[in-house]
Amino acid sequence: MQCDENPKFGTRLRHEVGTLVIAALMLAPATLVAAEPLAPGAGQRADDLARVQAKERYKKGVEAYGAGRYKDAIDLFLEANRLSPEPSLSYNIGVAYQDMGDVAAAMRWFRDYLRRIPQAQDRVEVEKKVDELQQHLRKTxxxxxxxxxxxxxxxxxxxxxxxxxxxxxxxxxxxxxxxxxxxxxxxxxxxxxxxxxxxxxxxxxxxxxxxLPATSTVPVVPFQGTRVPHPAKSASVPATTAEGGTPPDRGGRAPGVITWGMFGVSAAAFAGALGFELARRSAESDARDYPTRVGALERYDTMVSRQSTARILAGVGAATLIAGGALLYFDLTREPPGKAPAAARARIGVGWNAPGCGANVIIRFF
Incomplete structure (x- = not known):
């Protein structure tokens, strides 16, 4: 947010804060290098490298600020803070934003500095700066x-x-x-x-x-039924009912093409939903870690779009799975061809509800 009235509290970075940051960044690598023989490892070397890179970004940021290139200085300070977090960098970022005339961003980073160092020795001074910036926002x-x-x-x-x-x-x-x-x-x-x-x-x-949902354990009961006769001894004996006749043929038919098609569409929809959900997580992580606010909001919009797509595909997968299950039931219980139906047959239909991107499953008996 820009403000015509730009209350500047200095034309350079505070010396004491700069000294703190430089000291922290310059001494930390030496300490890590000295301790490395005691605890060697890739993680230790990665931390050491990050601190060295942070010190380089900080030095370049100070040079950019001195040359009046405030936006470049802010980007370099943000990168240094990402590589090796240092609360004093929040103050420096606030100063650079203030000299750019961005009152809201300057106040944000001054407040972040106070939040990260609650017992800062200069707290009263920085709070006065925040108070003046608050009054400028109030006017807008x-x-x-x-x-x-x-x-x-x-x-x-x-x-x-x-x-x-x-x-x-x-x-x-x-x-x-x-x-x-x-x-x-x-x-x-x-x-x-x-x-x-x-x-x-x-x-x-x-x-x-x-x-987490509670998990229940089902006890396993050993089978205690009668022994099944050997096939060789019982193959020639036809099964009979209590009345002495042979049992009726229950028949049934194999699942049809439409049934398998429903299951295929359901699997594809769930796979697509999973893919978009993973992409959404990636976009959410990018939005959270992106150093600039504008870039973070762009990635947040991408995350919301992928989230909506994943939900729609999950709904389609659930609807077609239910429809496929119903069709499978009727396929397996249907009377064989040529026999009169023992019960009313059923017809299943799937309808899409466009406004809510949902599905309606309708079963009619006739």
Whole structure:
């Protein structure tokens, strides 16, 4: 969000914060290298390499900031923070956004800095900066809210509209709002909050995991029936009923082509649903890890589209599976050709409900 009035709190990155970051990034590799003979491993070397790369990104970010290339500096600081998280980088990102004139983004990162270092020595100073930025947002008719969840990565729905994944920060009008968080394997959580016009706020939600279905064990009872006669001794003795006649031929027919077709369509639909669900998870992971907000929202839209497709295919698979099961039942219980039907025959039909992308199974007897 841009603001004509740009309250700048300095024209360069804070020296003490920069010193902290450089010290952390420069000393960490040396420490890891010294400790490597005691605990060698690929994981240790990967952490060491990540810290070295983070230090390089940070140095380039400082150079870009000094040259007035604030967007490049922000991207480099974000990359450094991704490689080796450092709370002080949040402050530097906020300063760069502030010099760009992006009040909302600057306030977001200053608040993130205070959230990551609750006992920061400069907390009072940074809070004053946040307060001034809050007043600038107030003049535009919106205020900032951050939605946090444990665990992270939940879909955020504000007033019925999906807006992103946690941790999510955005600007909305002051007043009463509803937020819903959705995460696979956890129960949906709803929370109502009141956003003041002069102060940003955090909304924190702990998601409860869904209880796993209880599994029941069925005891195995050994078979205690009579011994079956040997085939060689009983082959010539025809089976008889209690009245002395032979049992009626129950007949039955093999499943038809349409029945197998229903099962085939069901399997294909479920396979497609699984594929789109895996693609949705990938898009959700990309949205959660993407360093920039715009890119994260694009990947979130992709995730929502793949989720809808997966649900539609799952519905089609379920409907055709039910239809195939019904057809299989009638195929196996149908009287052989040439015999009068012992009971009313049935006809099954499948109809599609376009508005809801569902299926209706209709059985008629005649």
């Amino acid at each position: 008719g919106v205020q900032q809210v951050t939605v946090l969840s444990t665990p992270e990565g939940a879909t955020v729905v504000v007033d019925g509209r999906p807006v992103g994944v946690t941790p999510w920060t955005g600007e909305i009008p002051p007043g009463t709002h509803n937020v819903t968080l959705q995460l696979r394997g956890h129960a949906d959580a709803d929370k109502r909050f009141e956003l003041l016009e002069h102060r940003a706020m955090d909304v924190e939600v702990v998601l409860a995991p869904l209880a």
